[in-house]
Amino acid sequence: MSVSIRQTVAALGLAVVALAQGGAANAETTKTAPIAADDPRMVAGLAIYTDTCMACHRATGEGVPNLFPKLAKSDVVQQKNAAWPIIMVLQGGRSGATDASPTGAAMPSLGWRLSDDQVADVLTYIRNSWGNAAPALAARDVEKLRQ
Amino acid sequence: MVYKTRREVLAASAVAALATPALGRTISGEMPWEPNDAHPPAPVVPGPLQFLTPDEAATIDAIVDRLIPSDELGLGGKDAGCTVFIDRQLAGSYGTNETRYTKGPFPEHTLPSQGAQSPLTPREQYRNGLAALATYCKATFDGRAFEALSAAEQDTLLKGLQKGDVKLPGFSAKMLFAAVHTNAMEGYFADPVYGGNHEMAGWKLVGFPGTRYDYRDVIANPNQPYTRPPVSIQGRAEWTKPGK
Amino acid sequence: MDEARQMTTILPRKGVVIVGLGWTGSILALELARQGLDVVAIERGPWRDTATDFNIGTAADELRYSARQETLVKPAQETLTMRNTPAQTALPIRSWGSFLPGSGVGGSGMHWNGQTWRFLPNDFVINSHLTARYGAAALPQGHQIQDWGVTYDELEPHYDAFEYLCGISGVAGNLRGKIQEEGNPFEGARQRGYPTPPLKQGYAQDLFAKAAREHGLHPFPRPSANLSTAYTNTYGCSLAPCTYCGFCERFGCANYAKSSPQTCVLPALMREKTFEARTECEVTKVNLSADGKHATGVTYVDKDGVEFEQPGDLVLLCAYALFNVRLMLLSGIGKPYDRDRNEGVVGRNYAYQSSSGSTAFFESARFNPFAASGSLGVTADDYNGDNFDHGGLGFVGGASITSAHTNGRPISYRPVPPGTPTWGAAWKRATADTYQKVTTVNAAGSVMSYRDCYLDLDPTYKDPLGRPLLRMTFDFQDNERKMARWMAEHCVDIAKTMGAKQTVLNTITEPWSVVPYQTTHNTGGAVMGSDPKTSALNKYLQSWDVSNVFVMGASAFPQNAGYNPTGTVGALTYWALNAIKTTYLKNPGPLVTV
Numbered sequence: 013m014s015v016s017i018r019q020t021v022a023a024l025g026l027a028v029v030a031l032a033q034g035g036a037a038n039a040e041t042t043k044t045a046p047i048a049a050d051d052p053r054m055v056a057g058l059a060i061y062t063d064t065c066m067a068c069h070r071a072t073g074e075g076v077p078n079l080f081p082k083l084a085k086s087d088v089v090q091q092k093n094a095a096w097p098i099i100m101v102l103q104g105g106r107s108g109a110t111d112a113s114p115t116g117a118a119m120p121s122l123g124w125r126l127s128d129d130q131v132a133d134v135l136t137y138i139r140n141s142w143g144n145a146a147p148a149l150a151a152r153d154v155e156k157l158r159q
Numbered sequence: 160m161v162y163k164t165r166r167e168v169l170a171a172s173a174v175a176a177l178a179t180p181a182l183g184r185t186i187s188g189e190m191p192w193e194p195n196d197a198h199p200p201a202p203v204v205p206g207p208l209q210f211l212t213p214d215e216a217a218t219i220d221a222i223v224d225r226l227i228p229s230d231e232l233g234l235g236g237k238d239a240g241c242t243v244f245i246d247r248q249l250a251g252s253y254g255t256n257e258t259r260y261t262k263g264p265f266p267e268h269t270l271p272s273q274g275a276q277s278p279l280t281p282r283e284q285y286r287n288g289l290a291a292l293a294t295y296c297k298a299t300f301d302g303r304a305f306e307a308l309s310a311a312e313q314d315t316l317l318k319g320l321q322k323g324d325v326k327l328p329g330f331s332a333k334m335l336f337a338a339v340h341t342n343a344m345e346g347y348f349a350d351p352v353y354g355g356n357h358e359m360a361g362w363k364l365v366g367f368p369g370t371r372y373d374y375r376d377v378i379a380n381p382n383q384p385y386t387r388p389p390v391s392i393q394g395r396a397e398w399t400k401p402g403k
Numbered sequence: 404m405d406e407a408r409q410m411t412t413i414l415p416r417k418g419v420v421i422v423g424l425g426w427t428g429s430i431l432a433l434e435l436a437r438q439g440l441d442v443v444a445i446e447r448g449p450w451r452d453t454a455t456d457f458n459i460g461t462a463a464d465e466l467r468y469s470a471r472q473e474t475l476v477k478p479a480q481e482t483l484t485m486r487n488t489p490a491q492t493a494l495p496i497r498s499w500g501s502f503l504p505g506s507g508v509g510g511s512g513m514h515w516n517g518q519t520w521r522f523l524p525n526d527f528v529i530n531s532h533l534t535a536r537y538g539a540a541a542l543p544q545g546h547q548i549q550d551w552g553v554t555y556d557e558l559e560p561h562y563d564a565f566e567y568l569c570g571i572s573g574v575a576g577n578l579r580g581k582i583q584e585e586g587n588p589f590e591g592a593r594q595r596g597y598p599t600p601p602l603k604q605g606y607a608q609d610l611f612a613k614a615a616r617e618h619g620l621h622p623f624p625r626p627s628a629n630l631s632t633a634y635t636n637t638y639g640c641s642l643a644p645c646t647y648c649g650f651c652e653r654f655g656c657a658n659y660a661k662s663s664p665q666t667c668v669l670p671a672l673m674r675e676k677t678f679e680a681r682t683e684c685e686v687t688k689v690n691l692s693a694d695g696k697h698a699t700g701v702t703y704v705d706k707d708g709v710e711f712e713q714p715g716d717l718v719l720l721c722a723y724a725l726f727n728v729r730l731m732l733l734s735g736i737g738k739p740y741d742r743d744r745n746e747g748v749v750g751r752n753y754a755y756q757s758s759s760g761s762t763a764f765f766e767s768a769r770f771n772p773f774a775a776s777g778s779l780g781v782t783a784d785d786y787n788g789d790n791f792d793h794g795g796l797g798f799v800g801g802a803s804i805t806s807a808h809t810n811g812r813p814i815s816y817r818p819v820p821p822g823t824p825t826w827g828a829a830w831k832r833a834t835a836d837t838y839q840k841v842t843t844v845n846a847a848g849s850v851m852s853y854r855d856c857y858l859d860l861d862p863t864y865k866d867p868l869g870r871p872l873l874r875m876t877f878d879f880q881d882n883e884r885k886m887a888r889w890m891a892e893h894c895v896d897i898a899k900t901m902g903a904k905q906t907v908l909n910t911i912t913e914p915w916s917v918v919p920y921q922t923t924h925n926t927g928g929a930v931m932g933s934d935p936k937t938s939a940l941n942k943y944l945q946s947w948d949v950s951n952v953f954v955m956g957a958s959a960f961p962q963n964a965g966y967n968p969t970g971t972v973g974a975l976t977y978w979a980l981n982a983i984k985t986t987y988l989k990n991p992g993p994l995v996t997v
Contacts, residue, residue: 118454374774
């Protein structure tokens, strides 16, 4: 996932800390069994994903090349420290643009639409679908990254 | 001198009032983008009326429940929040014609093809129109207000207003009917974030799925029933897990 | 006057000043910046971009964007006055209805449906063609139908450029002269196929395609700027596949699936070092030299009413068609059209688009109208242009006949059978029962040009800056009414073959009205041509009178064809650009002399 660090960091002091920590833990993923699909967090997460995320990232989590990052089997979404994906959902983010590929597609900010629980649940769903497996997130993980 | 006059005109005009904060921007170098930059509508929350008086609201409640009656197909206009919707719309920029062209002259004779030419704002249409309706009802129905009439009497009167057969004192019956009818339908079928379409009753009536943004599955399966529930700008119940 | 001059800030000179940053303005800005020119685009509306302004959580809001029209020009800022005939008194369009001009970066190209057509080869030489085939007497009374001064063959490479900019989804019907089974056999020859395959179609379109074939017609999926697959365009900009969300026309696209200046041009344009955009700034006039033959730049006011003068070498009018015409009239570019004396050119030959067809009610069906896109649809062109023999029909022109669902948004889309009340229990029952079981077969038709259909400045009504509003004098003439009815009858026949239990014939019976939405395809007023007496622009969209002013957009159409205009607007833009790049910049001056 190529998202402009500069943009995000410049905007949010809190994020700088979170990202520094996230950066250190970047490669660290926890190999666990995926959370069961009938877990209430997964059920709510699927509903949110279907209604809000699927139109870009697709039902399969495969995304669209050059525009919408692939979430399936993505290390970024499965890393232990989920600050980065949480900030993406809350604030949005923009991918890097170049002369050859100028679009620099942006993820819309959804912090206004989703509660802390809902952000946690949709990311829990993403972290445990399509072959992904990572610990569930809780509302408090999101709360501390909200402005 | 020309310029000064223009400036005064502009400052006093609706255009100035429409201005949003980020105006007169010079943009170069890259596509502008900021985190957290979203522009959602302010959700209507329950609470006291913001424009309508309690008497006006009671009349609107009665009208919208005849326009959209409660029945086995779903909520009526009142329970779906159409009055709240209308109240909040009138209290906001819609009520004061902020986008409409409002300069005169306003000639008496106009062509139907030229559209509405009234100088009245939606707020004035409701305030004056409902006052005229109240006066009419009082005089015609032994002092009873519109909301105190039987359903059959209300329907007959509404048909008269719609056709213009009923003459209200000092106000166009057709204009009042058109305003309430248009806004009631908007309230019943707009996103619930605006105060109407409670429980997404309007969307369920026709089977409209709301803000969903992906129907590739529907296109792939023609002529099949659509089974997913509607989604509002504020989501839907299933977004919240039990106990939260 | 001296005081006014002192208060106007005069800005540093630019090579190119562009008025309006929509499709045409953004394409020209990018291409001319790449020629090394200093380019400024002045746009009266705000900056808008996908993730910020078309956020997936806010984009699908019918009240905000459709009923309350948030992205359109505010009529309080600029509107038109309107009358049906020259004898009537025009009155202001106080709220938009029949057509919806956009405002802001992206212009109407941000909120369009995306139907991207090429006009037929005969459309560009229509007067010559019709006169040769049917005789001059067959042309309607009072008409001012004229050839464009440019041919389809000249435009073909530029149609191609615009289609590959957008990534249009479609299927070729005529590849270098070879007719292709699945495409439109009536289209002009194209050098190559569409950049992406056609969209998938819905249930109604499948029924229509079968029925149309039974009627001997040649249906094909219509070309769409809502893309069937991911695509990266000629400027490196990427688009995503359409998800059939049903929020195209009047809305920005949240998932990069609709071709627009935002998705196709701006990301590349903004990287050009010699380009800048000024938003929330309204150009009030193009300034001319004392002899009126040369533009010296433009004057504009920002949102605080502060006035600026932007000098420039080349001025490109890229506003909405109607507003280009008004700016020319306010600035004194070209001779205003005088209907009574039948002379002058600016404001002449305003035209529109005719709509007729059939509403078709089925006993049982699930059309799922919400699963749609702005350009989803199957069309037959057998009755378009002069693809059929008009002998004895009493009209000229034609229409594209289409089965489409562009949306199922219920504030505006709630069809009920004829005779249903507009409220009450019976209305509610019919509304619930009908939504899934109704579809349409529609004819989007040409509108010819007439002496009595034109634009000029209103004598009474002014905008907030004190400038006269544009006045539109327009009605559908007998030719268009006959054509619309003939088309509608065919639409009804097809709808019956599709299996409709009840059909309604919709045609033009009343004077043209500003109230119900019809189409934002306003054309003409600054038309191109080969004779300065009957055209405001030469064949390269250059003002005959002020040679450093070029005027883009559908204002250049001498009359309207039976298609939506944006494909041709895009082609004309690249065509004019080519002339500017290859000829004008080397030797500024008139590109055509007569």
